Amino acid sequence: MAEKWDHRDFPACDDGGSPNRDHQNSFSGKFPEGLRVLVFDEDPQYLSLLEKHLQEFQYRVTRCNEEERAVYLLRNHTNRFDIAIIEAENSNGDRFRLISEIGSEMDLPIIIMSKDDSVESVINWMRNGVCDYLIKPIRPEDLRLIFKHVVKKIQVRRSVAVAGEAAEENAAGENSSSVGDSTIRNPNKRKRGIFLDGQVNEEDHDRDRDSTTKKRRVVWDEKLHNKFIEAVQYLGNNEKAVPKKILERMNVDGITRENVASHLQKYRLNMKKLNDQNEGVERNRVLITPQERGMYGGEGATEFYRGRNVQFPTHHMNNIPQLSSVQQQSTSPNLMTQLISPLGHRHLDDVSVVLSGRNLVMTHQHHHHHHHQTSDYACNGEKSPTYNDDELGFSSLTSLFTQNSEDMSLFHLQDPVMLPNDNQLSANPQLMMNVHDTHEPSMLHIPSFPSSFTHSSFIDQKDTIKMVDVSGGFSYNNSYSVDSNMLT
DNA sequence: TTGCTAATAT
DNA sequence: AATATTAGCA
Numbered sequence A: 001m002a003e004k005w006d007h008r009d010f011p012a013c014d015d016g017g018s019p020n021r022d023h024q025n026s027f028s029g030k031f032p033e034g035l036r037v038l039v040f041d042e043d044p045q046y047l048s049l050l051e052k053h054l055q056e057f058q059y060r061v062t063r064c065n066e067e068e069r070a071v072y073l074l075r076n077h078t079n080r081f082d083i084a085i086i087e088a089e090n091s092n093g094d095r096f097r098l099i100s101e102i103g104s105e106m107d108l109p110i111i112i113m114s115k116d117d118s119v120e121s122v123i124n125w126m127r128n129g130v131c132d133y134l135i136k137p138i139r140p141e142d143l144r145l146i147f148k149h150v151v152k153k154i155q156v157r158r159s160v161a162v163a164g165e166a167a168e169e170n171a172a173g174e175n176s177s178s179v180g181d182s183t184i185r186n187p188n189k190r191k192r193g194i195f196l197d198g199q200v201n202e203e204d205h206d207r208d209r210d211s212t213t214k215k216r217r218v219v220w221d222e223k224l225h226n227k228f229i230e231a232v233q234y235l236g237n238n239e240k241a242v243p244k245k246i247l248e249r250m251n252v253d254g255i256t257r258e259n260v261a262s263h264l265q266k267y268r269l270n271m272k273k274l275n276d277q278n279e280g281v282e283r284n285r286v287l288i289t290p291q292e293r294g295m296y297g298g299e300g301a302t303e304f305y306r307g308r309n310v311q312f313p314t315h316h317m318n319n320i321p322q323l324s325s326v327q328q329q330s331t332s333p334n335l336m337t338q339l340i341s342p343l344g345h346r347h348l349d350d351v352s353v354v355l356s357g358r359n360l361v362m363t364h365q366h367h368h369h370h371h372h373q374t375s376d377y378a379c380n381g382e383k384s385p386t387y388n389d390d391e392l393g394f395s396s397l398t399s400l401f402t403q404n405s406e407d408m409s410l411f412h413l414q415d416p417v418m419l420p421n422d423n424q425l426s427a428n429p430q431l432m433m434n435v436h437d438t439h440e441p442s443m444l445h446i447p448s449f450p451s452s453f454t455h456s457s458f459i460d461q462k463d464t465i466k467m468v469d470v471s472g473g474f475s476y477n478n479s480y481s482v483d484s485n486m487l488t
Numbered sequence B: 001t002t003g004c005t006a007a008t009a010t
Numbered sequence C: 001a002a003t004a005t006t007a008g009c010a
Helices: A044-056 A067-076 A093-105 A119-127 A140-144 A147-175 A222-237 A243-250 A257-281 A299-309 A342-347 A390-401 A429-436 A480-487
Strands: A036-040 A060-064 A083-087 A110-114 A132-135 A350-355 A359-365 A372-378 A408-412 A474-478
Touching: A036 A044, A036 A067, A044 A060, A044 A140, A060 A067, A083 A147, A110 A119, A119 A132, A222 A243, A222 A257, A243 A257
Parallel strands: A036 A060, A036 A083, A083 A110, A110 A132
Antiparallel strands: A350 A359, A350 A474, A359 A372, A408 A474
Protein backbone atom coordinates (compact mmCIF):
# COMPACT_ATOMS: atom_id res chain seq x y z
CA MET A 1 0.00 0.00 0.00
CA ALA A 2 3.03 2.17 -0.22
CA GLU A 3 2.16 4.79 -2.70
CA LYS A 4 -0.86 4.23 -4.70
CA TRP A 5 -1.00 5.35 -8.18
CA ASP A 6 -2.68 8.61 -8.12
CA HIS A 7 -4.17 10.37 -11.02
CA ARG A 8 -2.01 13.27 -10.24
CA ASP A 9 0.94 11.19 -11.03
CA PHE A 10 -0.61 10.53 -14.28
CA PRO A 11 2.00 11.50 -16.77
CA ALA A 12 -0.42 13.54 -18.75
CA CYS A 13 -0.42 15.93 -15.85
CA ASP A 14 3.18 16.65 -15.77
CA ASP A 15 4.00 17.34 -19.28
CA GLY A 16 5.10 20.72 -18.21
CA GLY A 17 1.60 21.98 -17.97
CA SER A 18 1.57 22.13 -21.66
CA PRO A 19 -1.84 22.80 -23.01
CA ASN A 20 -1.57 19.75 -25.06
CA ARG A 21 -4.94 18.23 -24.73
CA ASP A 22 -4.32 15.47 -27.10
CA HIS A 23 -2.59 13.26 -24.71
CA GLN A 24 -1.61 11.09 -27.49
CA ASN A 25 1.91 10.70 -26.48
CA SER A 26 1.88 12.24 -23.12
CA PHE A 27 2.37 9.01 -21.43
CA SER A 28 4.00 6.96 -24.01
CA GLY A 29 6.59 4.81 -22.52
CA LYS A 30 5.23 5.17 -19.06
CA PHE A 31 3.29 2.57 -17.37
CA PRO A 32 1.38 3.45 -14.29
CA GLU A 33 2.30 1.04 -11.61
CA GLY A 34 0.34 0.11 -8.63
CA LEU A 35 -3.10 0.43 -10.08
CA ARG A 36 -5.48 -1.19 -7.73
CA VAL A 37 -7.44 -3.92 -9.31
CA LEU A 38 -10.25 -5.90 -7.88
CA VAL A 39 -10.57 -9.24 -9.54
CA PHE A 40 -13.54 -11.42 -9.11
CA ASP A 41 -13.82 -14.91 -10.40
CA GLU A 42 -15.54 -17.84 -8.88
CA ASP A 43 -12.76 -20.17 -9.72
CA PRO A 44 -9.96 -19.72 -7.21
CA GLN A 45 -7.46 -21.32 -9.47
CA TYR A 46 -8.19 -19.08 -12.31
CA LEU A 47 -8.23 -16.24 -9.92
CA SER A 48 -4.74 -17.06 -8.89
CA LEU A 49 -3.63 -17.16 -12.42
CA LEU A 50 -5.09 -13.79 -13.09
CA GLU A 51 -3.59 -12.43 -9.98
CA LYS A 52 -0.22 -13.70 -10.91
CA HIS A 53 -0.30 -12.09 -14.30
CA LEU A 54 -1.64 -8.87 -13.03
CA GLN A 55 1.05 -8.66 -10.45
CA GLU A 56 3.63 -9.27 -13.05
CA PHE A 57 2.39 -6.10 -14.60
CA GLN A 58 2.71 -4.24 -11.37
CA TYR A 59 -0.93 -4.08 -10.59
CA ARG A 60 -2.01 -4.32 -7.04
CA VAL A 61 -4.48 -7.06 -6.93
CA THR A 62 -7.29 -7.76 -4.60
CA ARG A 63 -8.71 -11.10 -5.43
CA CYS A 64 -12.05 -12.34 -4.53
CA ASN A 65 -14.09 -15.34 -5.41
CA GLU A 66 -17.22 -14.69 -3.51
CA GLU A 67 -19.77 -12.41 -4.87
CA GLU A 68 -20.70 -11.32 -1.42
CA ARG A 69 -17.22 -10.28 -0.69
CA ALA A 70 -16.88 -8.49 -3.95
CA VAL A 71 -19.95 -6.53 -3.13
CA TYR A 72 -18.66 -5.78 0.27
CA LEU A 73 -15.32 -4.65 -0.95
CA LEU A 74 -16.73 -2.45 -3.57
CA ARG A 75 -19.45 -0.98 -1.49
CA ASN A 76 -17.62 -0.37 1.69
CA HIS A 77 -14.33 0.47 0.24
CA THR A 78 -15.29 2.92 -2.33
CA ASN A 79 -12.29 4.51 -3.79
CA ARG A 80 -10.09 1.67 -2.91
CA PHE A 81 -9.87 0.43 -6.43
CA ASP A 82 -9.04 1.87 -9.73
CA ILE A 83 -10.65 -0.77 -11.79
CA ALA A 84 -12.52 -4.01 -11.41
CA ILE A 85 -12.38 -7.15 -13.42
CA ILE A 86 -15.41 -9.24 -12.93
CA GLU A 87 -16.31 -12.60 -14.21
CA ALA A 88 -19.82 -12.56 -15.46
CA GLU A 89 -20.15 -16.08 -16.57
CA ASN A 90 -23.31 -17.24 -14.97
CA SER A 91 -24.26 -13.85 -13.97
CA ASN A 92 -27.64 -13.75 -12.50
CA GLY A 93 -29.58 -10.64 -11.92
CA ASP A 94 -27.70 -9.90 -8.77
CA ARG A 95 -24.36 -9.82 -10.28
CA PHE A 96 -25.68 -7.84 -13.10
CA ARG A 97 -27.07 -5.39 -10.69
CA LEU A 98 -23.88 -5.32 -8.77
CA ILE A 99 -21.93 -4.51 -11.82
CA SER A 100 -24.35 -1.91 -12.94
CA GLU A 101 -24.22 -0.21 -9.64
CA ILE A 102 -20.53 -0.21 -9.46
CA GLY A 103 -20.29 1.15 -12.90
CA SER A 104 -22.62 3.99 -12.47
CA GLU A 105 -22.52 4.78 -8.82
CA MET A 106 -18.88 4.51 -8.30
CA ASP A 107 -17.82 5.35 -11.72
CA LEU A 108 -15.43 2.50 -11.57
CA PRO A 109 -14.20 1.12 -14.82
CA ILE A 110 -15.39 -2.41 -15.10
CA ILE A 111 -14.07 -5.16 -17.23
CA ILE A 112 -16.10 -8.21 -17.82
CA MET A 113 -14.59 -11.63 -18.17
CA SER A 114 -16.51 -14.38 -19.75
CA LYS A 115 -16.21 -17.45 -21.82
CA ASP A 116 -19.18 -16.32 -23.74
CA ASP A 117 -17.87 -14.89 -26.93
CA SER A 118 -21.20 -14.23 -28.47
CA VAL A 119 -21.86 -10.92 -29.99
CA GLU A 120 -24.96 -10.61 -27.92
CA SER A 121 -23.16 -11.03 -24.71
CA VAL A 122 -20.46 -8.61 -25.61
CA ILE A 123 -22.82 -6.00 -26.78
CA ASN A 124 -25.08 -6.46 -23.86
CA TRP A 125 -22.35 -5.74 -21.45
CA MET A 126 -20.89 -2.93 -23.37
CA ARG A 127 -24.23 -1.36 -23.65
CA ASN A 128 -24.49 -1.50 -19.97
CA GLY A 129 -21.48 0.50 -19.40
CA VAL A 130 -18.65 -1.85 -18.86
CA CYS A 131 -15.51 -0.62 -20.41
CA ASP A 132 -14.19 -3.84 -21.73
CA TYR A 133 -14.99 -7.43 -22.24
CA LEU A 134 -12.36 -10.07 -22.12
CA ILE A 135 -13.09 -13.45 -23.45
CA LYS A 136 -11.63 -16.36 -21.67
CA PRO A 137 -9.07 -17.60 -21.88
CA ILE A 138 -7.51 -14.30 -21.27
CA ARG A 139 -4.11 -13.50 -22.51
CA PRO A 140 -1.76 -11.87 -20.08
CA GLU A 141 -1.30 -9.11 -22.52
CA ASP A 142 -4.94 -8.27 -22.21
CA LEU A 143 -4.42 -7.82 -18.56
CA ARG A 144 -1.46 -5.64 -19.03
CA LEU A 145 -3.53 -3.24 -21.03
CA ILE A 146 -6.28 -2.64 -18.62
CA PHE A 147 -4.61 0.41 -17.28
CA LYS A 148 -5.74 2.18 -20.36
CA HIS A 149 -9.23 2.16 -19.08
CA VAL A 150 -8.22 3.89 -15.95
CA VAL A 151 -6.34 6.42 -17.93
CA LYS A 152 -9.28 6.95 -20.15
CA LYS A 153 -11.57 7.38 -17.23
CA ILE A 154 -9.37 10.01 -15.81
CA GLN A 155 -9.17 11.88 -19.02
CA VAL A 156 -12.86 11.82 -19.35
CA ARG A 157 -13.33 12.93 -15.85
CA ARG A 158 -11.00 15.73 -16.39
CA SER A 159 -12.87 17.05 -19.31
CA VAL A 160 -16.10 16.73 -17.45
CA ALA A 161 -14.55 18.66 -14.66
CA VAL A 162 -13.56 21.41 -16.95
CA ALA A 163 -16.98 21.60 -18.42
CA GLY A 164 -18.56 21.54 -15.02
CA GLU A 165 -16.31 24.23 -13.77
CA ALA A 166 -17.15 26.45 -16.68
CA ALA A 167 -20.82 25.91 -16.10
CA GLU A 168 -20.46 26.76 -12.48
CA GLU A 169 -18.73 29.95 -13.18
CA ASN A 170 -21.38 30.98 -15.56
CA ALA A 171 -24.10 30.28 -13.11
CA ALA A 172 -22.29 32.10 -10.39
CA GLY A 173 -21.81 35.13 -12.48
CA GLU A 174 -25.38 35.35 -13.50
CA ASN A 175 -26.90 34.76 -10.17
CA SER A 176 -24.64 36.81 -8.07
CA SER A 177 -26.92 39.76 -8.14
CA SER A 178 -30.23 38.09 -7.60
CA VAL A 179 -29.45 35.73 -4.84
CA GLY A 180 -28.25 37.21 -1.66
CA ASP A 181 -27.67 33.98 0.08
CA SER A 182 -28.25 34.87 3.64
CA THR A 183 -28.77 32.38 6.33
CA ILE A 184 -27.69 29.10 5.11
CA ARG A 185 -27.32 26.67 7.86
CA ASN A 186 -24.97 24.40 6.21
CA PRO A 187 -23.40 26.28 3.41
CA ASN A 188 -22.26 23.32 1.57
CA LYS A 189 -18.97 24.50 0.45
CA ARG A 190 -18.00 21.34 -1.12
CA LYS A 191 -15.39 22.01 -3.55
CA ARG A 192 -15.05 19.43 -6.07
CA GLY A 193 -12.02 17.36 -5.81
CA ILE A 194 -11.64 17.41 -9.44
CA PHE A 195 -8.56 18.10 -11.28
CA LEU A 196 -8.58 20.23 -14.23
CA ASP A 197 -5.54 20.44 -16.33
CA GLY A 198 -3.04 19.63 -13.72
CA GLN A 199 -4.63 21.93 -11.23
CA VAL A 200 -5.64 19.90 -8.36
CA ASN A 201 -8.12 21.08 -5.94
CA GLU A 202 -6.22 20.77 -2.75
CA GLU A 203 -8.93 20.56 -0.27
CA ASP A 204 -8.18 17.50 1.56
CA HIS A 205 -5.32 15.65 0.40
CA ASP A 206 -5.36 12.32 -1.03
CA ARG A 207 -6.95 10.13 1.38
CA ASP A 208 -10.20 9.08 0.07
CA ARG A 209 -10.15 10.47 -3.31
CA ASP A 210 -8.76 8.26 -5.86
CA SER A 211 -8.93 7.90 -9.49
CA THR A 212 -12.48 6.85 -9.26
CA THR A 213 -13.63 9.98 -7.63
CA LYS A 214 -17.21 10.86 -7.78
CA LYS A 215 -19.74 12.18 -5.43
CA ARG A 216 -20.95 9.33 -3.47
CA ARG A 217 -24.46 8.28 -3.92
CA VAL A 218 -25.82 5.81 -1.55
CA VAL A 219 -27.46 2.96 -3.24
CA TRP A 220 -30.15 1.59 -1.10
CA ASP A 221 -30.00 -1.92 -2.25
CA GLU A 222 -31.81 -4.68 -0.54
CA LYS A 223 -29.16 -5.35 2.00
CA LEU A 224 -28.73 -1.83 3.02
CA HIS A 225 -32.41 -1.26 3.08
CA ASN A 226 -32.92 -4.29 5.21
CA LYS A 227 -30.50 -2.95 7.70
CA PHE A 228 -32.36 0.25 7.63
CA ILE A 229 -35.64 -1.49 8.18
CA GLU A 230 -34.20 -3.56 10.90
CA ALA A 231 -32.98 -0.49 12.64
CA VAL A 232 -36.27 1.29 12.28
CA GLN A 233 -37.98 -1.77 13.54
CA TYR A 234 -35.78 -2.07 16.51
CA LEU A 235 -35.98 1.53 17.43
CA GLY A 236 -39.62 1.74 16.66
CA ASN A 237 -40.34 -0.61 19.46
CA ASN A 238 -38.37 1.28 21.98
CA GLU A 239 -37.24 4.73 21.34
CA LYS A 240 -37.81 6.81 18.40
CA ALA A 241 -36.58 5.97 15.00
CA VAL A 242 -34.70 9.06 14.08
CA PRO A 243 -31.92 9.36 11.58
CA LYS A 244 -29.13 9.48 14.05
CA LYS A 245 -30.12 6.41 15.92
CA ILE A 246 -30.98 4.54 12.82
CA LEU A 247 -27.60 5.29 11.50
CA GLU A 248 -25.98 4.03 14.63
CA ARG A 249 -27.98 0.90 14.70
CA MET A 250 -27.35 0.14 11.11
CA ASN A 251 -23.72 0.23 11.81
CA VAL A 252 -22.74 0.61 8.25
CA ASP A 253 -19.96 2.86 7.40
CA GLY A 254 -19.95 5.02 4.42
CA ILE A 255 -23.32 6.56 4.93
CA THR A 256 -24.16 9.72 6.73
CA ARG A 257 -26.97 10.85 8.84
CA GLU A 258 -28.24 12.83 5.94
CA ASN A 259 -28.36 9.76 3.83
CA VAL A 260 -30.45 8.05 6.40
CA ALA A 261 -32.60 11.07 6.89
CA SER A 262 -33.30 11.26 3.27
CA HIS A 263 -34.08 7.63 3.08
CA LEU A 264 -36.22 7.84 6.12
CA GLN A 265 -38.12 10.65 4.65
CA LYS A 266 -38.94 8.67 1.64
CA TYR A 267 -39.67 5.65 3.68
CA ARG A 268 -42.24 7.51 5.67
CA LEU A 269 -43.74 8.97 2.60
CA ASN A 270 -44.20 5.57 1.22
CA MET A 271 -45.71 4.30 4.35
CA LYS A 272 -48.16 7.07 4.34
CA LYS A 273 -49.04 6.38 0.80
CA LEU A 274 -49.58 2.75 1.49
CA ASN A 275 -51.71 3.53 4.44
CA ASP A 276 -53.82 5.87 2.45
CA GLN A 277 -54.27 3.27 -0.16
CA ASN A 278 -55.35 0.70 2.28
CA GLU A 279 -57.79 3.07 3.82
CA GLY A 280 -59.50 3.81 0.62
CA VAL A 281 -59.49 0.57 -1.21
CA GLU A 282 -59.46 -2.08 1.40
CA ARG A 283 -61.66 -0.70 4.02
CA ASN A 284 -62.01 -4.05 5.75
CA ARG A 285 -58.45 -4.10 6.61
CA VAL A 286 -57.08 -2.96 9.82
CA LEU A 287 -54.83 -0.05 9.57
CA ILE A 288 -51.27 -0.90 9.93
CA THR A 289 -48.73 1.41 11.31
CA PRO A 290 -45.50 1.85 9.56
CA GLN A 291 -43.62 0.01 12.20
CA GLU A 292 -45.94 -2.90 12.22
CA ARG A 293 -45.58 -3.48 8.63
CA GLY A 294 -41.86 -3.58 8.62
CA MET A 295 -39.68 -5.98 6.93
CA TYR A 296 -40.32 -9.03 8.97
CA GLY A 297 -43.01 -10.33 6.83
CA GLY A 298 -45.08 -7.27 6.62
CA GLU A 299 -45.54 -6.36 3.07
CA GLY A 300 -44.99 -2.71 3.53
CA ALA A 301 -41.30 -2.60 3.54
CA THR A 302 -41.12 -5.07 0.80
CA GLU A 303 -43.39 -3.02 -1.25
CA PHE A 304 -41.40 -0.05 -0.37
CA TYR A 305 -38.29 -1.73 -1.42
CA ARG A 306 -39.59 -3.19 -4.56
CA GLY A 307 -41.69 -0.42 -5.66
CA ARG A 308 -39.82 2.69 -5.25
CA ASN A 309 -36.80 2.30 -3.32
CA VAL A 310 -34.19 0.56 -5.21
CA GLN A 311 -32.03 2.70 -7.19
CA PHE A 312 -31.33 0.92 -10.34
CA PRO A 313 -29.05 3.09 -12.24
CA THR A 314 -31.34 3.49 -15.09
CA HIS A 315 -29.02 3.26 -17.90
CA HIS A 316 -27.42 0.22 -16.56
CA MET A 317 -30.44 -1.80 -15.98
CA ASN A 318 -32.12 -1.90 -19.25
CA ASN A 319 -30.49 -4.75 -20.78
CA ILE A 320 -31.07 -7.62 -18.53
CA PRO A 321 -31.49 -10.62 -20.69
CA GLN A 322 -35.14 -10.96 -21.12
CA LEU A 323 -37.62 -12.97 -22.94
CA SER A 324 -39.11 -9.94 -24.46
CA SER A 325 -42.48 -10.19 -26.09
CA VAL A 326 -44.70 -10.40 -23.08
CA GLN A 327 -44.98 -6.83 -22.10
CA GLN A 328 -45.31 -6.36 -18.47
CA GLN A 329 -47.80 -3.83 -18.20
CA SER A 330 -49.84 -1.56 -16.16
CA THR A 331 -48.43 1.28 -14.30
CA SER A 332 -48.41 -0.40 -10.99
CA PRO A 333 -44.98 0.27 -9.76
CA ASN A 334 -44.34 -2.46 -7.37
CA LEU A 335 -42.76 -5.34 -9.07
CA MET A 336 -39.08 -5.36 -9.30
CA THR A 337 -39.39 -7.18 -12.48
CA GLN A 338 -40.88 -4.15 -13.97
CA LEU A 339 -37.81 -2.23 -13.31
CA ILE A 340 -35.97 -4.46 -15.58
CA SER A 341 -38.71 -5.00 -18.02
CA PRO A 342 -38.63 -4.04 -21.61
CA LEU A 343 -40.07 -0.75 -20.70
CA GLY A 344 -36.72 0.04 -19.35
CA HIS A 345 -35.45 0.41 -22.81
CA ARG A 346 -36.78 3.81 -22.79
CA HIS A 347 -33.87 4.98 -20.86
CA LEU A 348 -31.27 3.24 -22.73
CA ASP A 349 -28.18 5.06 -23.50
CA ASP A 350 -27.42 6.20 -26.86
CA VAL A 351 -25.89 3.39 -28.63
CA SER A 352 -24.70 3.54 -32.06
CA VAL A 353 -23.36 0.74 -34.00
CA VAL A 354 -21.23 1.20 -36.93
CA LEU A 355 -20.90 -1.43 -39.51
CA SER A 356 -18.32 -1.58 -42.11
CA GLY A 357 -17.22 -4.46 -44.19
CA ARG A 358 -16.01 -6.57 -41.38
CA ASN A 359 -16.04 -4.46 -38.38
CA LEU A 360 -18.55 -3.35 -36.00
CA VAL A 361 -18.06 -0.50 -33.69
CA MET A 362 -20.25 0.22 -30.86
CA THR A 363 -20.15 3.40 -29.00
CA HIS A 364 -21.74 3.82 -25.75
CA GLN A 365 -22.32 6.96 -23.88
CA HIS A 366 -23.78 7.92 -20.66
CA HIS A 367 -26.62 10.22 -20.42
CA HIS A 368 -25.63 13.21 -18.51
CA HIS A 369 -21.99 13.11 -18.83
CA HIS A 370 -19.99 14.53 -21.53
CA HIS A 371 -18.12 11.42 -21.84
CA HIS A 372 -18.61 8.28 -23.69
CA GLN A 373 -17.19 4.94 -24.03
CA THR A 374 -16.30 3.32 -27.19
CA SER A 375 -15.53 -0.19 -27.94
CA ASP A 376 -14.68 -2.02 -30.96
CA TYR A 377 -15.88 -5.25 -32.06
CA ALA A 378 -14.33 -6.83 -34.98
CA CYS A 379 -16.45 -9.19 -36.86
CA ASN A 380 -15.09 -11.48 -39.39
CA GLY A 381 -17.34 -11.79 -42.30
CA GLU A 382 -17.00 -15.48 -42.65
CA LYS A 383 -17.58 -16.36 -39.12
CA SER A 384 -20.45 -14.10 -38.62
CA PRO A 385 -22.22 -13.75 -41.87
CA THR A 386 -25.02 -12.14 -40.07
CA TYR A 387 -23.05 -9.08 -39.39
CA ASN A 388 -21.95 -8.27 -42.82
CA ASP A 389 -23.16 -5.07 -44.16
CA ASP A 390 -26.23 -4.45 -46.14
CA GLU A 391 -29.73 -5.30 -45.38
CA LEU A 392 -29.04 -8.57 -43.83
CA GLY A 393 -26.64 -7.08 -41.43
CA PHE A 394 -28.97 -4.33 -40.69
CA SER A 395 -31.93 -6.37 -39.79
CA SER A 396 -30.10 -8.87 -37.73
CA LEU A 397 -28.15 -6.29 -35.98
CA THR A 398 -31.28 -4.46 -35.38
CA SER A 399 -32.86 -7.39 -33.77
CA LEU A 400 -29.89 -7.68 -31.63
CA PHE A 401 -30.63 -4.41 -30.08
CA THR A 402 -34.29 -4.27 -30.12
CA GLN A 403 -37.21 -6.23 -31.17
CA ASN A 404 -38.35 -3.40 -33.22
CA SER A 405 -36.20 -2.44 -36.07
CA GLU A 406 -38.22 0.63 -36.62
CA ASP A 407 -36.56 2.08 -33.64
CA MET A 408 -33.51 2.57 -35.64
CA SER A 409 -32.43 4.99 -38.15
CA LEU A 410 -29.68 4.67 -40.62
CA PHE A 411 -27.17 7.19 -41.59
CA HIS A 412 -23.72 7.54 -42.84
CA LEU A 413 -21.01 7.83 -40.39
CA GLN A 414 -19.33 10.67 -42.08
CA ASP A 415 -22.44 12.46 -42.84
CA PRO A 416 -23.94 12.54 -39.44
CA VAL A 417 -27.58 13.00 -39.16
CA MET A 418 -28.68 15.34 -36.52
CA LEU A 419 -31.55 13.84 -34.78
CA PRO A 420 -34.03 16.06 -33.12
CA ASN A 421 -32.52 15.49 -29.81
CA ASP A 422 -29.67 17.31 -28.28
CA ASN A 423 -28.47 14.22 -26.70
CA GLN A 424 -27.92 12.46 -29.88
CA LEU A 425 -24.27 12.46 -29.37
CA SER A 426 -23.85 9.48 -31.48
CA ALA A 427 -24.63 11.61 -34.41
CA ASN A 428 -22.21 14.17 -33.34
CA PRO A 429 -19.29 14.46 -35.64
CA GLN A 430 -16.97 14.98 -32.82
CA LEU A 431 -17.95 11.82 -31.23
CA MET A 432 -17.59 10.06 -34.44
CA MET A 433 -14.10 11.24 -34.55
CA ASN A 434 -13.49 9.26 -31.50
CA VAL A 435 -14.15 6.19 -33.38
CA HIS A 436 -10.95 6.88 -35.12
CA ASP A 437 -9.25 7.98 -32.05
CA THR A 438 -6.54 5.54 -31.55
CA HIS A 439 -6.26 6.41 -27.94
CA GLU A 440 -9.51 5.02 -27.11
CA PRO A 441 -8.80 2.19 -24.76
CA SER A 442 -10.68 -0.32 -26.66
CA MET A 443 -9.41 -3.74 -26.45
CA LEU A 444 -11.96 -6.17 -27.20
CA HIS A 445 -10.34 -9.37 -28.13
CA ILE A 446 -12.33 -11.90 -29.80
CA PRO A 447 -10.31 -14.90 -30.67
CA SER A 448 -12.75 -16.13 -33.13
CA PHE A 449 -12.63 -12.95 -35.09
CA PRO A 450 -9.05 -12.20 -35.53
CA SER A 451 -9.11 -10.01 -38.54
CA SER A 452 -8.22 -6.46 -39.14
CA PHE A 453 -6.66 -4.61 -36.34
CA THR A 454 -4.61 -1.54 -36.11
CA HIS A 455 -2.44 -0.47 -33.31
CA SER A 456 -3.01 1.33 -30.22
CA SER A 457 -0.59 4.13 -30.36
CA PHE A 458 0.87 4.38 -26.98
CA ILE A 459 1.57 0.86 -26.29
CA ASP A 460 4.16 -1.14 -27.85
CA GLN A 461 2.90 -2.25 -31.12
CA LYS A 462 3.71 -5.85 -31.22
CA ASP A 463 0.37 -7.23 -30.71
CA THR A 464 -2.79 -6.06 -30.77
CA ILE A 465 -5.37 -3.79 -30.18
CA LYS A 466 -6.85 -2.44 -33.03
CA MET A 467 -9.11 0.09 -34.03
CA VAL A 468 -11.55 -0.37 -36.62
CA ASP A 469 -11.53 1.41 -39.82
CA VAL A 470 -14.91 2.75 -40.14
CA SER A 471 -14.54 4.93 -43.06
CA GLY A 472 -17.32 4.54 -45.42
CA GLY A 473 -19.15 2.51 -42.93
CA PHE A 474 -22.70 2.88 -41.94
CA SER A 475 -24.03 3.62 -38.64
CA TYR A 476 -27.10 2.05 -37.34
CA ASN A 477 -28.42 4.13 -34.68
CA ASN A 478 -31.19 3.01 -32.53
CA SER A 479 -32.59 6.16 -31.23
CA TYR A 480 -33.25 5.35 -27.71
CA SER A 481 -33.06 8.78 -26.44
CA VAL A 482 -35.59 9.81 -28.96
CA ASP A 483 -37.81 7.12 -27.67
CA SER A 484 -37.10 8.27 -24.26
CA ASN A 485 -38.30 11.69 -25.04
CA MET A 486 -41.40 10.53 -26.67
CA LEU A 487 -42.29 8.16 -23.97
CA THR A 488 -41.63 10.45 -21.16
C1' DT B 1 -27.63 20.35 17.48
C1' DT B 2 -30.89 17.40 15.66
C1' DG B 3 -35.40 16.45 13.51
C1' DC B 4 -39.09 17.20 10.35
C1' DT B 5 -41.22 18.55 6.09
C1' DA B 6 -41.56 20.47 1.76
C1' DA B 7 -39.22 22.19 -2.06
C1' DT B 8 -35.82 21.94 -5.16
C1' DA B 9 -31.43 20.25 -7.12
C1' DT B 10 -28.65 16.71 -9.13
C1' DA C 1 -36.82 8.01 -10.65
C1' DA C 2 -33.95 7.96 -6.69
C1' DT C 3 -31.20 10.66 -3.64
C1' DA C 4 -29.21 14.79 -1.92
C1' DT C 5 -29.40 19.24 -0.25
C1' DT C 6 -31.54 23.23 1.62
C1' DA C 7 -34.80 26.23 3.87
C1' DG C 8 -37.17 27.14 7.85
C1' DC C 9 -39.34 26.03 11.69
C1' DA C 10 -39.58 23.22 16.16
